[in-house]
Amino acid sequence: xxxxxxxxxxxxxxxxxxxxxxxxxxxxxxxxxxxxxxxxxxxxxxxxxxxxxxxxxxxxxxxxxxxxxxxxxxxxxxxxxxxxxxxxxxxxxxxxxxxxxxxxxxxxxxxxxxxxxxxxxxxxxxxxxxxxxxxxxxxxxxxxxxxxxxxxxxxxxxxxxxxxxxxxxxxxxxxxxxxxxxxxxxxxxxxxxxxxxxxxxxxxxxxxxxxxxxxxxxxxxxxxxxxxxxxxxxxxxxxxxxxxxxxxxxxxxxxxxxxxxxxxxxxxxxxxxxxxxxxxxxxxxxxxxxxxxxxxxxxxxxxxxxxxxxxxxxxxxxxxxxxxxxxxxxxxxxxxxxxxxxxxxxxxxxxxxxxxxxxxxxxxxxxxxxxxxxxxxxxxxxxxxxxxxxxxxxxxxxxxxxxxxxxxxxxxxxxxxxxxxxxxxxxxxxxxxxxxxxxxxxxxxxxxxxxxxxxxxxxxxxxxxxxxxxxxxxxxxxxxxxxxxxxxxxxx
Ligand SMILES: Cc1cc2nc3c(=O)[nH]c(=O)nc-3n(C[C@H](O)[C@H](O)[C@H](O)COP(=O)(O)OP(=O)(O)OC[C@H]3O[C@@H](n4cnc5c(N)ncnc54)[C@H](O)[C@@H]3O)c2cc1C
Numbered sequence: 001x002x003x004x005x006x007x008x009x010x011x012x013x014x015x016x017x018x019x020x021x022x023x024x025x026x027x028x029x030x031x032x033x034x035x036x037x038x039x040x041x042x043x044x045x046x047x048x049x050x051x052x053x054x055x056x057x058x059x060x061x062x063x064x065x066x067x068x069x070x071x072x073x074x075x076x077x078x079x080x081x082x083x084x085x086x087x088x089x090x091x092x093x094x095x096x097x098x099x100x101x102x103x104x105x106x107x108x109x110x111x112x113x114x115x116x117x118x119x120x121x122x123x124x125x126x127x128x129x130x131x132x133x134x135x136x137x138x139x140x141x142x143x144x145x146x147x148x149x150x151x152x153x154x155x156x157x158x159x160x161x162x163x164x165x166x167x168x169x170x171x172x173x174x175x176x177x178x179x180x181x182x183x184x185x186x187x188x189x190x191x192x193x194x195x196x197x198x199x200x201x202x203x204x205x206x207x208x209x210x211x212x213x214x215x216x217x218x219x220x221x222x223x224x225x226x227x228x229x230x231x232x233x234x235x236x237x238x239x240x241x242x243x244x245x246x247x248x249x250x251x252x253x254x255x256x257x258x259x260x261x262x263x264x265x266x267x268x269x270x271x272x273x274x275x276x277x278x279x280x281x282x283x284x285x286x287x288x289x290x291x292x293x294x295x296x297x298x299x300x301x302x303x304x305x306x307x308x309x310x311x312x313x314x315x316x317x318x319x320x321x322x323x324x325x326x327x328x329x330x331x332x333x334x335x336x337x338x339x340x341x342x343x344x345x346x347x348x349x350x351x352x353x354x355x356x357x358x359x360x361x362x363x364x365x366x367x368x369x370x371x372x373x374x375x376x377x378x379x380x381x382x383x384x385x386x387x388x389x390x391x392x393x394x395x396x397x398x399x400x401x402x403x404x405x406x407x408x409x410x411x412x413x414x415x416x417x418x419x420x421x422x423x424x425x426x427x428x429x430x431x432x433x434x435x436x437x438x439x440x441x442x443x444x445x446x447x448x449x450x451x452x453x454x455x456x457x458x459x460x461x462x463x464x465x466x467x468x469x470x471x472x473x474x475x476x477x478x479x480x481x482x483x484x485x486x487x488x489x490x491x492x
Contacts, residue, residue: 039063041488042289042298044277044313047075048474049462050304051263052105052481053488054270060489065298066267067291069276069431073264075305076435077474079257080339080424088339088369088378090424091435092256092474096239096247098230099475101482102259106252109262113250117368118243120348123356123410126199130410132352141242143357147196154192154201155237162225162235168468170223171449180219180446187218203357207365208240209472210333210384211439220440227471235469243355247473253372256474276431279314280459287458300488304462304481306438307452308332309431319456326448329441330465332434336383336391336425338363338403340418345370345377347411354379356410362387362399363406379407379415388427399423437472438465453483455491460484 041057043050046068054064072078080090095102095113106113121132124143135141139148161179166172173179188201205213205221228247229235239246252258264271275291280301287301303310311327318324345368347354354368363381370378381403383391391399400421407415426435440449453466462484467476 056485145196147194342377
């Protein structure tokens with residue numbers, strides 16, 4: 001058995017790519033296939049949650065091996081190749097106030113932030129009519145539809161309900177059963193009258209979770225908003241939806257993937273790629289984790305991914321029913337990002353932020369994804385929930401045509417002729433199964449919620465879905481990695 005010691009991991013004192021070369025990597029490939037590797041902890045998944053857990057456990061003196069199915073780190077954080085050697089954001093992108101843990105990690109990795117372009121007006125497209133609106137008024141990012149008073153009354157009610165949620169443990173709310181027995185759709189229909197308010201509530205669910213509001217437990221949505229804060233600042237819907245002062249306020253220089261890529265490089269060869277874990281066997285003494293081409297024996301294992309994807313691994317003995325059933329009841333949203341690259345961010349000259357909300361077409365929300373210096377224009381559109389499901393099976397040309405039709409409708413003819421386009425379809429990604437996050441339908445949280453984080457013997461669970469604050473976001477992923485590292489360190 002080859003053991004990856006802390007001394008070797010830390011090398012000459014720093015977690016550098018060179019210093020962290022594990023003995024596992026030095027072993028010939030054929031030997032690695034037969035002889036199990038050994039470590040205190042094996043972490044399954046090199047997304048932000050798994051990498052953060054590895055960082056903290058190694059720093060606490062534990063030997064660690066990370067097994068990652070893909071050929072790259074980052075999971076749902078991904079630099080989408082544009083075909084000219086550059087990348088644009090294919091997955092997670094934005095960071096905002098109170099997202100303290102991803103901010104700290106990015107700072108540690110030397111990755112800087114810059115403000116999302118937010119000068120000018122937003123575009124609102126509804127019932128065949130395009131209009132422009134400013135976002136510096138009382139309504140913030142909410143478009144001034146006819147139903148806006150109706151909407152604001154509904155939002156006030158939601159705000160009061162959000163305050164009753166024990167963050168991260170929504171199943172403990174006094175009205176948990178009542179709220180978990182309905183969808184956000186049924187609640188929004190019972191608490192609003194106008195088409196405008198109903199559309200905007202659906203648009204909120206779509207742009208935040210990329211799931212139809214018919215599929216989302218009201219309790220889940222309330223917790224999602226309650227989690228959009230930190231220990232000293234309560235979460236709000238405004239912080240979820242706003243650019244200025246909200247979750248879309250800033251971006252990372254060089255792209256968000258710089259954070260996991262640099263962290264994985266520091267961890268070095270303890271992170272093994274192209275190693276999809278197929279099975280986890282637990283005994284009284286430890287765990288044996290079997291991936292393609294490598295087997296690892298360890299005292300504890302951390303599964304650092306969404307519950308739905310964790311459910312693809314074979315566990316023996318079988319998991320407690322609560323966890324096994326949870327993994328069947330936490331589906332991923334459906335989402336793609338479509339990107340058009342232009343010589344200039346031409347919408348800026350037209351007085352537009354590049355942000356839009358639309359009720360029709362493939363794209364229902366857009367952002368200006370240009371680089372910090374605006375040296376070229378990059379428009380990004382979300383192809384959310386039902387829209388991307390409709391395009392399942394469509395050819396690349398058909399998706400491109402649908403994406404450009406939306407951009408042109410929202411930003412005019414100049415949008416019709418980009419230099420290039422690219423698309424990232426998360427539903428077709430085997431190791432993500434959709435995005436941005438796993439979502440609870442009615443009944444799941446009250447019946448199975450505690451199983452999100454509860455360890456099953458030697459198996460521990462991480463991933464943004466397990467976080468208290470900023471669940472669903474990069475910040476939640478980092479928080480979950482930090483939490484699980486403390487949990488495992490204490491258990492060893
Ligand atoms: C389109 C999109 C837009 C988003 N926008 C934002 C945003 O603007 N801001 C924000 O904060 N968040 C955003 N998010 C959410 C954010 O990406 C996630 O919350 C976060 O990256 C999740 O990290 P994680 O470590 O929990 O999971 P993941 O990133 O999913 O990591 C899990 C890892 O496990 C690996 N894996 C899976 N199965 C196995 C297996 N059997 N064996 C080995 N490895 C396995 C996967 O390949 C993956 O690398 C977005 C997500 C998407 C998809």
